[in-house]
Amino acid sequence: MYAIECKNLTHYYGRKLVYENLSFNVEEGKILGLLxxxxxxxxxxxxxxNGFLQPNSGECLIYGENxxxxxxxxxxRIGFLIEGHVQYSFMNIHQIExxxxxxxxxxxxxPYWELMSKLKVTPKQKISTMSCGQRSQxxxxxxxxxxPDLLIxxxxxxxxxxxxxxxxxxYMREYAKAEHKTVFVTSHIIQDMERLIDDVMIMDYNxxxxxxxxxQFMSGFRQFNITLTSPDEEIDMDGIAVNIDKVKDKxxxxxxxxxxxxxxxxxxxxxxxxxxxxxxxxxxDAFIGLTRKY
Amino acid sequence: MLxxxxxxxxxxxxxxxxxxLGLSLVALINIFLKVRHDILFVDAANYWxxxxxxxxxFFSILKFLPFIIGLAIAIAQYFPETVNKRIxxxxxxxxxxNGVLIWMHTFGALVILTVFLVVLVLFTAGSAIFxxxxxxxxxxLTMMPWFLGGMATYFLVALILLxxxxxxRGLYTAVAAxxxxxxxxxxxxxxxxxxxxxxxxxxxxxxxVVLFSGYRFRKGEM
Numbered sequence: 180m181y182a183i184e185c186k187n188l189t190h191y192y193g194r195k196l197v198y199e200n201l202s203f204n205v206e207e208g209k210i211l212g213l214l215x216x217x218x219x220x221x222x223x224x225x226x227x228x229n230g231f232l233q234p235n236s237g238e239c240l241i242y243g244e245n246x247x248x249x250x251x252x253x254x255x256r257i258g259f260l261i262e263g264h265v266q267y268s269f270m271n272i273h274q275i276e277x278x279x280x281x282x283x284x285x286x287x288x289x290p291y292w293e294l295m296s297k298l299k300v301t302p303k304q305k306i307s308t309m310s311c312g313q314r315s316q317x318x319x320x321x322x323x324x325x326x327p328d329l330l331i332x333x334x335x336x337x338x339x340x341x342x343x344x345x346x347x348x349x350y351m352r353e354y355a356k357a358e359h360k361t362v363f364v365t366s367h368i369i370q371d372m373e374r375l376i377d378d379v380m381i382m383d384y385n386x387x388x389x390x391x392x393x394x395q396f397m398s399g400f401r402q403f404n405i406t407l408t409s410p411d412e413e414i415d416m417d418g419i420a421v422n423i424d425k426v427k428d429k430x431x432x433x434x435x436x437x438x439x440x441x442x443x444x445x446x447x448x449x450x451x452x453x454x455x456x457x458x459x460x461x462x463x464d465a466f467i468g469l470t471r472k473y
Numbered sequence: 474m475l476x477x478x479x480x481x482x483x484x485x486x487x488x489x490x491x492x493x494l495g496l497s498l499v500a501l502i503n504i505f506l507k508v509r510h511d512i513l514f515v516d517a518a519n520y521w522x523x524x525x526x527x528x529x530x531f532f533s534i535l536k537f538l539p540f541i542i543g544l545a546i547a548i549a550q551y552f553p554e555t556v557n558k559r560i561x562x563x564x565x566x567x568x569x570x571n572g573v574l575i576w577m578h579t580f581g582a583l584v585i586l587t588v589f590l591v592v593l594v595l596f597t598a599g600s601a602i603f604x605x606x607x608x609x610x611x612x613x614l615t616m617m618p619w620f621l622g623g624m625a626t627y628f629l630v631a632l633i634l635l636x637x638x639x640x641x642r643g644l645y646t647a648v649a650a651x652x653x654x655x656x657x658x659x660x661x662x663x664x665x666x667x668x669x670x671x672x673x674x675x676x677x678x679x680x681x682v683v684l685f686s687g688y689r690f691r692k693g694e695m
Contacts, residue, residue, distance in 0.1 A: 226693060230564070231690070259561075261558075261561055265559055277477075278477050278480055281474055282474050
């Protein structure tokens with residue numbers, strides 16, 4: 180059963196193509212991380228999911244409803260964290276809790292107040308005067324109190340220091356797993372994602388490069404380093420490498436193939452080398468390996 | 474839900490509302506102190522004559538007050554929604570998007586109407602001390618376009634603020650400035666009487682235009 184289904188999305192800004200025939204699904208109970216460089220369409224996707232952008236063609240469904248036409252009942256099942264933890268900052272923490280509680284019949288203020296008790300804020304302090312980290316806890320607390328089935332978190336790590344990022348991630352992961360919540364999350368800070376997500380979706384310009392369980396991606400996508408015996412040799416690894424970086428005689432390449440397949444390929448191509456090494460990658464390394472450094 | 478929505482809107486505009494009421498009170502006190510002074514030093518009959526036949530408007534200080542109130546409340550209510558596109562939060566509430574805008578707008582308009590009614594009631598009560606009923610009626614008719622202009626300003630500023638594209642905002646501002654000026658052209662006693670109904674009707678129609686900005690925002694215009 181899917182919480183989110185996006186089918187054949189095509190969108191342009193003016194003449195600039197963002198993506199064409201993009202399709203993906205998010206299974207209920209999973210935490211999916213959407214990764215991509217700036218301008219690859221992460222925000223566009225979030226905006227389509229939240230009904231703030233009509234794609235040129237295709238559609239996204241949340242719990243079977245077109246996101247452009249979500250009913251209040253379905254919107255009640257979706258918790259939405261806006262990039263930068265935007266909230267009604269003209270309110271204080273009591274006012275904002277009172278405001279939102281009127282909209283959600285299952286409102287549970289306990290987790291909100293638990294998080295608020297950790298913040299060093301005065302009861303009447305406006306949210307606008309809080310630090311970014313404190314605001315992130317207010318936004319998170321409100322979502323937890325709403326108790327939605329699906330959480331859409333747009334760049335949750337923006338502006339947060341490492342402590343607040345870790346707090347946010349650990350709280351979110353524990354909550355989502357304990358309560359069987361579906362989470363769709365984007366972040367610029369990729370190392371955060373590794374602790375949080377079940378599935379990864381990596382976007383590049385106009386397309387999806389990978390969508391699979393994070394464990395499968397991390398074990399299946401590999402980095403190998405070799406040193407060429409003839410540094411000036413022109414090498415062609417298009418048949419096996421997703422990306423390749425060559426600095427003098429050092430070759431760094433990324434592939435979905437295993438060590439013996441790679442060695443077989445190099446031998447078949449007549450590429451002579453020394454210092455063959457498989458390098459262990461973090462998610463950030465793998466992301467850069469897949470999307471290139473520039 | 475409605476109670477919650479009103480709560481949020483009231484938090485945004487309450488300071489402006491109290492300031493608007495305070496300013497109105499000061500303006501009214503100023504008017505009636507001046508009227509009392511003039512009647513004491515001129516005499517009532519001459520004073521009424523100058524109003525009825527020479528077009529001397531003793532309450533001209535009120536002219537732009539409704540405009541300022543409409544403008545200030547619209548900004549206080551809708552500008553915070555535009556900062557960081559916070560209107561997304563409002564549209565994400567479990568209410569229909571048009572429904573939430575209509576409720577916000579109705580609340581804002583009712584608050585402005587209440588402030589205007591307070592001003593008009595106090596003005597009428599104060600005038601009753603110094604003037605006969607025909608002068609009071611003529612005064613109220615003269616003021617009516619100003620108050621309608623205040624309402625129109627509120628509706629148009631909301632349209633401008635929620636519009637997602639700057640070029641459209643500029644266009645709307647130019648049209649709105651031209652339109653609102655109509656309500657404040659001249660100040661002869663009762664001059665607007667024949668067009669009051671059409672102006673009121675147009676103002677009522679303007680109350681819906683904010684939905685267009687909301688629609689454009691939701692379609693992703695930027």
